[in-house]
Amino acid sequence: MAMTGAGDLHVTSSTDEPHIALSYHLDMVETRPIVFLGASYAGLSASHYFLKHVYPHLPNEPEVQYKAILVDPSTKWFTRHAAPRAIIKEELMPTNLIFHDIEAGYKQYGDKVEFLQGRATAWDESARTMSIQKANGESQTIAYWALILATGTKATSPLFSLQGTPHTEVESAIRGMRGRLASAKDIVIAGGGPAAVESAGEIGDFLNGAAGWFSSRPFHPKAKITLITSSSKLLPQLRQSLSDQAEKFLNRVGVDVRYNTKVYSNVALGDGKTKVILHDGEELETDIYIPAMGVKPMSGYVPDHLKNDKGYVVQNDSTLRIDAAGPRVYAIGDIGTYSNDGIMEIINGVPVMETNLKRDLLAAHSDPNGEPEGEDRLYVREEREMQIVPVGRSRGVGAVFGWRVPSILVWLIKGRDFMTSKAHEYVSGEAVKKEA
Ligand SMILES: Cc1cc2nc3c(=O)[nH]c(=O)nc-3n(C[C@H](O)[C@H](O)[C@H](O)COP(=O)(O)OP(=O)(O)OC[C@H]3O[C@@H](n4cnc5c(N)ncnc54)[C@H](O)[C@@H]3O)c2cc1C
Incomplete structure (x- = not known):
């Protein structure tokens, strides 16, 4: 069936039809879907914030209803920042601390919100529709x-992030790694950012233990662990002295670092080993190879003209709107160009995005072309040095707002539990309880 007006959806119930769309136009009530794609740090924070601080301010009229729809292929949120410890063993990072049920946190809002297990596959920004491939195989257009x-x-490896698929893919990758690690004698990790450094530190601490007080390396290392980075320093976002400190901490747990070296490719060998081929042709045969370098935006459903050359969604980095995609369209979190792929950008960005969303919704309530009056709220990028990186189970390096953070504080902030004790606040909405 065709659409008759902005925000209306029509039922195509025949199973022969490619789309099965729910009706949001029943009994002369117009329901206006506010669609959140993705239910991780950004999607969880933005949708809870919307339901707590924006929805209550929208006009309450029987003929026009707003409804939040949260879409994610995974029913569980994965606290990916805990992956470096989770890959070691269950006792160090139990499964229930890294996977969290998404839907339960939304029960408090009743029918104001609906969770849809599915994946956005195609976006027609001029028709203002999003096609969703649902977990049960059906398609739905909203x-x-x-x-x-x-x-x-x-991330390149499912060990470090959801892949736009159910969480079970990550869970089985982690279980597989735990099974192989304990007996590994040679491990190669590629990457020089936090995921690589943290993973190397955790693995070194687990297999080799830490050096004694007057040594710089463990006495009897069980495994040879090599961290390979194409860069000339570890942790490029931090100053040189902190990068050097990270290398010393890695050495203490028996990890060697190779700089200015690029992994060209890797080949699985029949005996469970992997051949890692470097850019200069050198070949390393290893029991375990962990690619922990770089991330790619999950923007396959976004038309090319709305993305930059790396696949990030081009937005107004101040208002967080996607201006080229028509009214009331925003990007939040890693997917957008305003972000440097970190959690702080989400914490600071959500209130900005929501203020502008609220202004836009109120202005368009009676007239879809209505524009908000007054000033937009603007996002200001944090330029100071900000990164906290545990290296092994008791040490770490980092800086907050440009200030160097002592190793013990890195442990307290992150190394102790990889911030998993705060995870329930994101799935319950507690993290955005206060309007910022
Ligand atoms: C090992 C590691 C350690 C880290 N440590 C830190 C740290 O200490 N501090 C920090 O600030 N940052 C850290 N980060 C980065 C941080 O995890 C990210 O910035 C953060 O997860 C981004 O959140 P997000 O919600 O934008 O996206 P993501 O966490 O990437 O989540 C995206 C969500 O979208 C869903 N999705 C994907 N495709 C679709 C689709 N087509 N349709 C619908 N849903 C879809 C996914 O299933 C997922 O739930 C770390 C990252 C890693 C890998």
């Missing part, structure tokens, strides 16, 4: 009233 993209980035 004509959105407002749209928030929060589909983030994926």
Whole structure:
């Protein structure tokens, strides 16, 4: 069936039809879907914030209803920043601390919100529709009233992030790694950012233990662990002295670092080993190879003209709107160009995006072309040095707002539990309880 007006959806119930769309136009009530794509840090924070601080301010009229729809292929949120410890063993990072049920946190809002297990596959920004491939195999097209993209980035390895698929893919990758690690004698990790450094530190601590007080390396290392980075320093976002400190901490748990070296490719060998081929042709045969370098935006459903050359969604980095995609469309979190792929950008960005969303929704309530009056709220990028990186189970390096953070504080902030004790606040909405 055709669409008759902005925000209306029509039922195509025949199973022969490619789309099965729910009706949002029943009994003369117009329902306006506010669609959040992605339910990780950004999507969870943005949707809870919307339901707590924006929805209650929208006009309450029987003939016009707003409804939040949260879409994610995974029913569980994965606290990916805990992956470096989770890959070691269950006792160090139990499964229930890294996977969290998404839907349970939304029960408090009743029918104001709906969780849809599915994946956005195609976006027609001129028709204002999003096609969703649902977990049960059906397709659904949603004509959105407002749209928030929060589909983030994926790591090369499923050990470190959801891949735009159910969480079970990550869970089985982690279980597989745990099974192989304990007996590994040679491990190669590629990457020089936090995921690589943290993973190397955790693995070194687990297999080799830490050096004694007057040594710089463990006495009897069980495994040879090599961290390979194409860069000339570890942790490029931090100053040189902190990068050097990270290398010393890695050495203490028996990890060697090779700089200015690029992994060209890797080949699985029949005996469970992997051949890692470097850019200069050198070949390393290893028991375990972990690619922990870089991330890619999960923006396959976004038309090319709305993305930059790396696949990130081009937005107004101040208002967080996607200006080229029509009214009431925003990006939040790793997926958008305003972000440097970090959690702080989400914490600071959500209130900005929501203020502008609220202004836009109120202005368009009676007239879809209505523009908000007054000033937009603007996002200001944090330029100071900000990164906290545990290296092994008791040490770490980092800086906050440009200030160097002592190793013990890195442990307290992150190394102790990889921030998993705060995870329930994101799935319950507690993290955005206060309007910022
Ligand atoms: C090992 C590691 C350690 C880290 N440590 C830190 C740290 O200490 N501090 C920090 O600030 N940052 C850290 N980060 C980065 C941080 O995890 C990310 O910035 C954050 O997860 C981004 O959140 P997000 O919601 O934007 O996207 P993501 O977490 O990438 O989530 C994207 C969501 O979108 C869903 N999705 C994907 N495709 C679709 C689709 N087509 N349709 C619908 N849904 C879709 C996914 O299933 C997922 O739920 C770390 C990352 C890693 C890998």
